[in-house]
Amino acid sequence: MSLRLEGVTVAYGRGAARTTVLDGLDLEFAPGVLTALTGPSGSGKSTLLAVAGALLRPDAGRVLLDGEDVAPLGDARRARVRRERIGYLFQSGNLLPGLTALDQVLTMAHVARRRPARYRDRAAAALDAVGLAHRRGHRPEQLSGGERQRVALARALVLEPSLLLVDEPTAAVDRAQAGELAALLADCAGRRGCTAVVATHDPAVTEAAGRVVALAA
Numbered sequence: 001m002s003l004r005l006e007g008v009t010v011a012y013g014r015g016a017a018r019t020t021v022l023d024g025l026d027l028e029f030a031p032g033v034l035t036a037l038t039g040p041s042g043s044g045k046s047t048l049l050a051v052a053g054a055l056l057r058p059d060a061g062r063v064l065l066d067g068e069d070v071a072p073l074g075d076a077r078r079a080r081v082r083r084e085r086i087g088y089l090f091q092s093g094n095l096l097p098g099l100t101a102l103d104q105v106l107t108m109a110h111v112a113r114r115r116p117a118r119y120r121d122r123a124a125a126a127l128d129a130v131g132l133a134h135r136r137g138h139r140p141e142q143l144s145g146g147e148r149q150r151v152a153l154a155r156a157l158v159l160e161p162s163l164l165l166v167d168e169p170t171a172a173v174d175r176a177q178a179g180e181l182a183a184l185l186a187d188c189a190g191r192r193g194c195t196a197v198v199a200t201h202d203p204a205v206t207e208a209a210g211r212v213v214a215l216a217a
C-alpha cells in the first residue's frame with residue numbers, strides 16, 4: 001500500500017503551551033521498502049506513526065493510504081482501516097501475560113472477528129516466519145526480549161497488513177537480537193511487499209532499512 005502524507009500538521013496542548021510537532025510535513029512511502037524514521041527525541045517520530053496509522057487525527061493535512069485520505073473518515077471507518085490494513089509493533093511488544101506465543105498471535109483472530117480455530121495454521125506459520133516455531137508454547141516470561149518482539153511481529157503480520165508501523169522495536173533487546181529483528185523487518189517489507197516504517201535510534205535498524213528519513217528537531 002502506498003502511504004503519502006501531505007501537509008500534515010500536529011500540535012499538542014493549548015494556549016501558550018501549544019507546541020507544533022509536525023508542521024506541514026510532506027512524505028511518501030513506497031510498498032516493499034522498509035523506511036527508517038530517525039531524528040532526535042521529541043522530533044515527532046511516534047507522532048508521525050500515530051497519524052499514519054489512523055490512531056491520531058492530524059490538525060491539518062491529508063493521510064493518503066492508496067490514495068484515500070483516512071484523516072477525515074469517521075471513527076468506525078478508521079477502526080476498520082486499522083483492523084484490515086495496518087499492523088503495529090511497539091517498543092515493548094505489549095504481549096499479554098500468561099498467554100503462549102501461539103495464543104498471542106491468535107488474539108488477532110478476534111480483531112479480525114473470525115473464530116480462532118480457523119487461524120491456528122496461519123498463526124503457526126507467522127511464528128515460523130519469525131523463527132519461533134519451537135517457542136509456540138512459551139509464555140512471555142519464558143522468552144527473551146528479542147523473542148518477545150518477534151512474537152509481537154508475528155502478531156502484527158498474521159492478518160497480512162499492507163502497512164506495517166513499528167516504533168523503537170529494538171529498545172529492549174541485545175545487539176545480536178536487534179540485528180536479527182531489523183533483518184526480519186526488512187525481509188517482511190521486501191518479501192511481502194508491504195509498506196514498512198520504523199521509528200528508531202538504532203544503527204542496526206537504519207543499516208537494514210532501504211531508506212532513511214530524518215525528522216528535524
Ligand SMILES: Nc1ncnc2c1ncn2[C@@H]1O[C@H](COP(=O)(O)OP(=O)(O)OP(=O)(O)O)[C@@H](O)[C@H]1O
Pocket residue numbers: 012013021039040041042043044045046047048199
Ligand atoms: N499526547 C501528548 N500531549 C502533549 N505533548 C505530546 C503528546 N505526545 C507527544 N507530545 C510531545 O510531542 C513531541 C514529539 O513527541 P514524539 O513522541 O512524537 O517524538 P519522538 O521523535 O517519537 O521521540 P522519542 O525519540 O523520544 O520517542 C514531544 O515533545 C512530546 O513531548
